[in-house]
Amino acid sequence: MSTRGRGLHGHVLDTLGPAITSGEYPPGSVLRTDELAQHFEVSRSVMREAVRVLESMHLVESRRRVGVTVRAKAEWNVYDPQVIRWRLAGADRPHQLRSLTVLRSAVEPVAAGLAAQHATAEQCAELTECALGMVANSRGHRLQEYLFHDVAFHRVILNASGNEMFARLGDVVAEVLSGRTRHEVMFEDPDPAAVTLHVRLAEAVRARDAARAEELTREITAGALQELDVLAP
Amino acid sequence: MSTRGRGLHGHVLDTLGPAITSGEYPPGSVLRTDELAQHFEVSRSVMREAVRVLESMHLVESRRRVGVTVRAKAEWNVYDPQVIRWRLAGADRPHQLRSLTVLRSAVEPVAAGLAAQHATAEQCAELTECALGMVANSRGHRLQEYLFHDVAFHRVILNASGNEMFARLGDVVAEVLSGRTRHEVMFEDPDPAAVTLHVRLAEAVRARDAARAEELTREITAGALQELDVLAP
DNA sequence: TGTGACGTATAAGTCTGACTTTTTATCCCT
DNA sequence: AGGGATAAAAAGTCAGACTTATACGTCACA
Numbered sequence: 056m057s058t059r060g061r062g063l064h065g066h067v068l069d070t071l072g073p074a075i076t077s078g079e080y081p082p083g084s085v086l087r088t089d090e091l092a093q094h095f096e097v098s099r100s101v102m103r104e105a106v107r108v109l110e111s112m113h114l115v116e117s118r119r120r121v122g123v124t125v126r127a128k129a130e131w132n133v134y135d136p137q138v139i140r141w142r143l144a145g146a147d148r149p150h151q152l153r154s155l156t157v158l159r160s161a162v163e164p165v166a167a168g169l170a171a172q173h174a175t176a177e178q179c180a181e182l183t184e185c186a187l188g189m190v191a192n193s194r195g196h197r198l199q200e201y202l203f204h205d206v207a208f209h210r211v212i213l214n215a216s217g218n219e220m221f222a223r224l225g226d227v228v229a230e231v232l233s234g235r236t237r238h239e240v241m242f243e244d245p246d247p248a249a250v251t252l253h254v255r256l257a258e259a260v261r262a263r264d265a266a267r268a269e270e271l272t273r274e275i276t277a278g279a280l281q282e283l284d285v286l287a288p
Numbered sequence: 289m290s291t292r293g294r295g296l297h298g299h300v301l302d303t304l305g306p307a308i309t310s311g312e313y314p315p316g317s318v319l320r321t322d323e324l325a326q327h328f329e330v331s332r333s334v335m336r337e338a339v340r341v342l343e344s345m346h347l348v349e350s351r352r353r354v355g356v357t358v359r360a361k362a363e364w365n366v367y368d369p370q371v372i373r374w375r376l377a378g379a380d381r382p383h384q385l386r387s388l389t390v391l392r393s394a395v396e397p398v399a400a401g402l403a404a405q406h407a408t409a410e411q412c413a414e415l416t417e418c419a420l421g422m423v424a425n426s427r428g429h430r431l432q433e434y435l436f437h438d439v440a441f442h443r444v445i446l447n448a449s450g451n452e453m454f455a456r457l458g459d460v461v462a463e464v465l466s467g468r469t470r471h472e473v474m475f476e477d478p479d480p481a482a483v484t485l486h487v488r489l490a491e492a493v494r495a496r497d498a499a500r501a502e503e504l505t506r507e508i509t510a511g512a513l514q515e516l517d518v519l520a521p
Numbered sequence: 522t523g524t525g526a527c528g529t530a531t532a533a534g535t536c537t538g539a540c541t542t543t544t545t546a547t548c549c550c551t
Numbered sequence: 552a553g554g555g556a557t558a559a560a561a562a563g564t565c566a567g568a569c570t571t572a573t574a575c576g577t578c579a580c581a
Contacts, residue, residue, distance in 0.1 A: 112344065134368070
């Protein structure tokens with residue numbers, strides 16, 4: 056998924072991107088296009104295209120007579136899904152996971168409130184379906200199946216909010232949730248309280264109760280934050 | 289600011305990017321690199337670099353034997369500052385402004401709460417300074433000066449939250465605020481209630497009162513949303 | 522000794538043309 | 552009509568030559 060071989064420049068990015076975001080090339084480092092091209096055994100044209108992409112993500116800055124300079128972390132386009140994926144795969148994964156979870160705790164409650172106002176009948180149906188799927192897979196170590204429905208649930212909420220900025224966070228939430236299941240210690244079944252909250256949230260949206268939907272989502276994201284505190288001190 | 293002449297490919301992007309985000313090339317449209325290169329009177333290499341950047345923003349998809357296809361709006365990286373700027377300059381500016389303001393109403397209250405917990409003494413000082421600047425310029429049609437302090441105020445809050453995802457929304461908030469002053473009808477002095485709220489928010493952060501900071505920011509963003517409702521029906 | 526003008530080396534930027542690869546559409550044969 | 556060979560089209564890749572901006576060192580002059 057992350058590595059779709061869409062050409063040589065894609066392969067270069069898949070190596071160089073993580074190298075930069077992981078700090079292998081610290082901010083201020085100067086790279087030279089020619090050297091990189093040799094190192095990756097690609098032509099300068101391909102290398103230049105890769106550098107342009109990194110530049111558009113504000114990871115690097117290219118200046119004449121100087122080279123390609125790695126920018127300060129504070130300048131990176133941290134909302135770029137590609138950058139998020141690179142960072143989640145790298146060393147500061149825990150830190151990144153926390154940042155994103157805090158973002159979730161801000162955005163999702165408001166999104167849920169809007170979803171309660173704007174969700175179509177179809178979206179309400181999807182929501183209850185996902186919630187039921189979560190319940191059905193909440194026991195017996197069916198983590199993959201549970202995750203699938205959990206991700207789908209939050210995606211529907213974000214989409215149903217009717218706000219495109221919220222909707223585009225679906226991928227981010229998916230990464231956070233799946234990352235939690237994949238990498239962190241999560242051998243046990245999911246918290247029953249969380250499952251119940253999702254079921255009640257689906258009901259609240261169906262009932263057009265925006266305030267309740269918002270409050271329930273606050274509890275869900277608060278739980279996610281708390282869980283993170285337990286796992287990563 | 290937006291058009292920094294960082295080369296020919298930058299100039300191409302400044303034309304082609306807005307053309308795509310404004311719907312001049314609707315989703316599904318197929319462009320050909322060679323034709324575009326001729327049209328912009330640049331070499332294919334330059335054109336290819338521009339296309340790569342657009343591709344990294346998920347605005348287009350490049351496929352062999354087909355061409356460069358404009359992607360559906362739902363796939364765009366709408367958090368990319370460049371994309372945001374292009375869209376704010378285009379036709380669906382009102383829609384975009386609303387989306388971003390809703391995002392603000394979700395993020396800023398939580399950010400303010402965190403800021404109250406983590407702000408340094410220096411940041412607290414900056415905050416009160418900005419608030420005073422707003423007060424000083426809240427009368428007498430000093431809109432530019434008021435805007436300057438308003439933007440700085442919200443930037444400090446987002447930075448002080450200690451969350452990098454929030455911090456990177458500083459530019460977005462700046463665009464929204466300055467856009468409001470620049471394009472919309474805002475000949476009158478700013479709402480005195482809003483000014484007061486900012487002053488009180490600075491106090492709340494200084495007093496480490498997270499709950500109050502969050503609530504005050506909710507009122508501020510609610511006001512911004514309401515203002516938008518009045519101006520754009 | 523400090524300072525400013527000047528020249529030079531360097532690395533990115535640009536262009537061109539030839540070649541390769543992938544994918545799609547067409548055509549032909551069964 | 553269906554399926555497989557074939558051709559065409561567009562992106563992808565590469566190599567090499569040239570251009571341009573600019574950091575840095577040098578040297579003359581104050």
